[in-house]
Amino acid sequence: MHSAQVILEVKGLTTSFQTPGGSVKAVKDLGFTLRRGETLAIVGESGCGKSVTSFSLMRLLAAQARIEGEAWLTTREGARLDLLALPEREMAQVRGNQLGMIFQEPMTSLNPLQQVGDQIAEAMLVHGICGKAQAQARALDLLRLVGISAPEVRARQYPHQMSGGMRQRVMIAIALSCKPQVLIADEPTTALDVTIQAQILRLMRKLQGEVGMGMLFITHDMGVVAQIADRVAVMYGGQLVELADTRTLFRRPLHPYTQGLLASVPRPGQGGRLVGIPGQVETVYGEPVGCRFVNRCALAADVCRAERPVLAVHPEQQLVRCHFAGQAGAAHPAPMTRAT
Numbered sequence: 109m110h111s112a113q114v115i116l117e118v119k120g121l122t123t124s125f126q127t128p129g130g131s132v133k134a135v136k137d138l139g140f141t142l143r144r145g146e147t148l149a150i151v152g153e154s155g156c157g158k159s160v161t162s163f164s165l166m167r168l169l170a171a172q173a174r175i176e177g178e179a180w181l182t183t184r185e186g187a188r189l190d191l192l193a194l195p196e197r198e199m200a201q202v203r204g205n206q207l208g209m210i211f212q213e214p215m216t217s218l219n220p221l222q223q224v225g226d227q228i229a230e231a232m233l234v235h236g237i238c239g240k241a242q243a244q245a246r247a248l249d250l251l252r253l254v255g256i257s258a259p260e261v262r263a264r265q266y267p268h269q270m271s272g273g274m275r276q277r278v279m280i281a282i283a284l285s286c287k288p289q290v291l292i293a294d295e296p297t298t299a300l301d302v303t304i305q306a307q308i309l310r311l312m313r314k315l316q317g318e319v320g321m322g323m324l325f326i327t328h329d330m331g332v333v334a335q336i337a338d339r340v341a342v343m344y345g346g347q348l349v350e351l352a353d354t355r356t357l358f359r360r361p362l363h364p365y366t367q368g369l370l371a372s373v374p375r376p377g378q379g380g381r382l383v384g385i386p387g388q389v390e391t392v393y394g395e396p397v398g399c400r401f402v403n404r405c406a407l408a409a410d411v412c413r414a415e416r417p418v419l420a421v422h423p424e425q426q427l428v429r430c431h432f433a434g435q436a437g438a439a440h441p442a443p444m445t446r447a448t
């Protein structure tokens with residue numbers, strides 16, 4: 109995996125919004141790489157900056173958002189494009205083509221008035237991937253690929269005639285139709301029940317293996333992370349606080365926030381109470397001195413209020429932003445299982 113080609117390289121991504129209360133840096137100096145065939149999960153509680161990260165990379169935020177930094181995508185043809193600097197006309201060609209997307213609620217992304225087969229074909233036509241007849245034939249192949257039986261019948265249906273799980277499969281078919289280099293999946297299974305969720309995760313993992321794309325998987329659910337991710341980026345207050353391969357992170361989380369997230373995952377057969385993280389994510393205005401997690405952290409000391417912790421490299425290439433990284437020990441290592 110580690111020798112595979114880097115297809116997305118994000119450096120210093122910072123996204124801010126001007127609000128009546130001041131400037132909010134929803135994402136601050138975020139950096140990571142994504143390799144071909146790799147899944148990187150971005151995790152954290154609501155409000156930590158996951159969605160702003162994905163919308164910044166896709167450049168789908170409202171005009172008042174200010175996005176800084178670099179995000180280099182390697183195209184199928186081998187060109188390197190900075191997604192944050194491309195003129196909008198070129199970005200529109202990249203979106204849905206080199207860069208696929210799936211969101212939490214397919215009903216808001218699918219057109220309720222168009223048959224699903226036509227919606228899948230349209231993505232290919234818009235990007236000039238092939239002609240109409242070929243796009244329609246390929247739409248049926250894609251429906252089959254994502255596990256929808258009787259694709260000839262289903263292709264003529266409208267979104268409301270399908271179940272939630274089936275609509276999400278259609279969204280995946282649309283996202284895969286142009287064979288993207290990178291797929292951004294923002295909470296794609298959150299609205300589904302656990303059985304369907306497991307099916308969709310298995311499907312995404314399988315298709316990723318076949319297509320070879322890199323996947324940025326945004327979720328707040330550590331159980332889902334264990335099933336799908338090769339590496340995990342943990343975000344808090346808009347910042348990366350820990351980055352490690354999934355096995356290392358689950359076995360030996362070093363940041364108190366990651367330890368708290370893992371401690372709040374139910375563990376079969378263990379009984380006992382779930383331990384939550386006290387307090388909640390606060391909106392960060394301006395440039396606070398010190399650690400953004402300080403008000404919720406059991407290890408907080410004077411240095412945490414006075415000095416910003418930097419992202420430091422620990423053994424096994426684990427990146428951690430904490431003055432006391434690992435000092436609470438891997439207090440709550442959670443079990444790790446994979447769907448595939």
Ligand SMILES: Nc1ncnc2c1ncn2[C@@H]1O[C@H](COP(=O)(O)OP(=O)(O)OP(=O)(O)O)[C@@H](O)[C@H]1O
Pocket residue numbers: 125126127132133134152153154155156157158159160161170328390391392
């Ligand atoms: N348009 C906006 N104007 C001002 N602040 C915003 C705007 N959009 C997002 N934010 C702020 O950015 C921060 C990060 O939000 P974001 O939606 O990325 O969180 P998230 O981790 O994806 O949460 P969720 O899982 O609930 O979607 C939050 O503090 C939010 O209030």
